[in-house]
Amino acid sequence: MSSASFLEEAAAPLLEWFHHSARSLPWREGYDPYKILVSEFMLQQTQVETVLPYFARWMERYPDLASLARADEEDVEKLWEGLGYYSRCRRLLAAARAMVQEGLDNPPPSAEALLRYPGIGLYTAGAMASIAYNLPVPAVDGNVERVISRLLNLTERAGSPTLKHLAAERVLDMMPKEEARDFNQALMELGALVCLPKLPACPECPWGSLCLSRALGVQTQRPLARPRPAVEKVPAWGVLLFSDGACLLRRRPKEGLWAGLWELPWFPRRTGDAPAEIKAWVSEVGIECLSYRELGVVRFSFTSYRVTAWVVACETALSPAFREKERLGQWSLHAPNSLERLTLPAPSRKFLTLLN
Numbered sequence: 001m002s003s004a005s006f007l008e009e010a011a012a013p014l015l016e017w018f019h020h021s022a023r024s025l026p027w028r029e030g031y032d033p034y035k036i037l038v039s040e041f042m043l044q045q046t047q048v049e050t051v052l053p054y055f056a057r058w059m060e061r062y063p064d065l066a067s068l069a070r071a072d073e074e075d076v077e078k079l080w081e082g083l084g085y086y087s088r089c090r091r092l093l094a095a096a097r098a099m100v101q102e103g104l105d106n107p108p109p110s111a112e113a114l115l116r117y118p119g120i121g122l123y124t125a126g127a128m129a130s131i132a133y134n135l136p137v138p139a140v141d142g143n144v145e146r147v148i149s150r151l152l153n154l155t156e157r158a159g160s161p162t163l164k165h166l167a168a169e170r171v172l173d174m175m176p177k178e179e180a181r182d183f184n185q186a187l188m189e190l191g192a193l194v195c196l197p198k199l200p201a202c203p204e205c206p207w208g209s210l211c212l213s214r215a216l217g218v219q220t221q222r223p224l225a226r227p228r229p230a231v232e233k234v235p236a237w238g239v240l241l242f243s244d245g246a247c248l249l250r251r252r253p254k255e256g257l258w259a260g261l262w263e264l265p266w267f268p269r270r271t272g273d274a275p276a277e278i279k280a281w282v283s284e285v286g287i288e289c290l291s292y293r294e295l296g297v298v299r300f301s302f303t304s305y306r307v308t309a310w311v312v313a314c315e316t317a318l319s320p321a322f323r324e325k326e327r328l329g330q331w332s333l334h335a336p337n338s339l340e341r342l343t344l345p346a347p348s349r350k351f352l353t354l355l356n
């Protein structure tokens, strides 16, 4: 049952709830489009509490689109360090540069126009257009998908294109067109504060008496769970390579996890014979391992992998083949006390704690 009158009826209590329950957040002050842009990039897969200090530092350093467009990529990455998913900050920088190059001093007020920039997909374009400019465009993230699934008892899988499409249609049906900004934020806020994934606080919900899945007692089963990927355990070696007091860092590939960052290398452990495996691996890079010592074990996870890394420190001699890789920007040498200033992936930071 999702008739037009039901959907219209549902909008009013949600908006009323939002008007007295909305959190006071810095990007909501004045709804400056540039601040909304930055907050939307930072909030992707990240909690509001985590984002707040980063957002404050960012606005001090880059208060507007023009100052961000002029920024150095390494400085931007450094400011982002700890927020994770670094490709987001590179795309934010690329989007800001593209907008400024087109003569804009703010993100454009149109979802279609926003979609042309790096890092801006359907959700971010919808959130920008509605929150910054109050345009009637849906913005369906995981929270919105969940609250709409539950309100309307939709039986689609979480994250599926069908559910995203259905939820976007229903959001548009429900949205009072003059209140797109508050309506989309109210849906997100309800998902973040009340309609929680495992424990929805239904008695406190503005939709408590309307919610179709609650009436059937199936709210925690909506949306339907997505199939879980199998978790793979990966044993690995982590290596801190030194040459004449300098520490060697490897550049990660341009695409994928921790894309383009410098890192302390690690690679899969096969036999457990540290000297043989490490010597063989470093010689492929053009490095001779002169001596090594064990530092300890660290654990880290990414996507569906759980990595246990045995970390060793090696004194090395560098060959011309390595120097060529250094010239090509694949490897670099750094004074150990300069590593603090670099943006390093979380595993590298863990390796360094063993050294300290």
Ligand code: SF4
Pocket: 147, 150, 151, 194, 195, 196, 200, 201, 202, 205, 206, 207, 208, 209, 211, 212, 213, 214, 219
């Ligand atoms: S009544 Fe419960 S399940 Fe339904 S939208 Fe509200 S919090 Fe979510």
